[in-house]
Amino acid sequence: MVRVRRILVETLLAGVRWPEQKAPRIQQVLREITARCDGILSLDFLADLEIVAARAWLESMSGVGPKTSAAVLLFSTLRKPALPVDSHHHRVAQRVGLIGDKVGTVAAHALLQSQLLPDWDAQQIYDNHELLMLHGQKVCHYQAPQCTRCVLTDLCYYQRLCAQDQQIE
Numbered sequence: 190m191v192r193v194r195r196i197l198v199e200t201l202l203a204g205v206r207w208p209e210q211k212a213p214r215i216q217q218v219l220r221e222i223t224a225r226c227d228g229i230l231s232l233d234f235l236a237d238l239e240i241v242a243a244r245a246w247l248e249s250m251s252g253v254g255p256k257t258s259a260a261v262l263l264f265s266t267l268r269k270p271a272l273p274v275d276s277h278h279h280r281v282a283q284r285v286g287l288i289g290d291k292v293g294t295v296a297a298h299a300l301l302q303s304q305l306l307p308d309w310d311a312q313q314i315y316d317n318h319e320l321l322m323l324h325g326q327k328v329c330h331y332q333a334p335q336c337t338r339c340v341l342t343d344l345c346y347y348q349r350l351c352a353q354d355q356q357i358e
């Protein structure tokens with residue numbers, strides 16, 4: 190059974206970065222879920238929990254933080270409105286001033302989710318995440334953001350700081 194799972198995990202991770210590090214970690218989480226759910230490898234029961242409780246259950250497993258718990262709930266068939274914040278999403282949120290520049294990724298989850306309308310459904314949460322993430326990937330790069338072709342220039346806190354620095358120089 191474990192052998193089948195390893196093959197399945199490695200197949201699912203094809204094309205993902207650092208598969209050799211991720212595969213054993215995922216196997217460990219699968220074993221932990223099975224042990225905690227009376228031998229059943231399923232998270233379907235999370236559908237009956239409130240989001241806060243479902244996230245707390247997931248995050249009680251070692252190595253599972255808010256990004257993973259939100260991603261599991263949002264991207265899976267559970268389809269719950271939980272907001273994941275990856276590094277691109279986080280960077281754009283800081284630069285446009287949605288969160289402070291000292292706010293880390295863990296704290297950013299609660300802050301950014303609290304800024305969304307409480308009646309937004311999972312698709313709207315998904316779209317919000319995708320837009321910020323894709324903006325970070327395609328335009329607002331970590332190094333050399335392409336501000337001259339950015340639609341957020343007028344709103345961007347980071348861009349104003351850069352413009353001030355250039356005036357001082």
Ligand code: SF4
Pocket residue numbers: 281284285328329330334335336339340341342345346347348
């Ligand atoms: S103006 Fe520049 S720093 Fe601001 S969001 Fe756009 S690309 Fe990022």
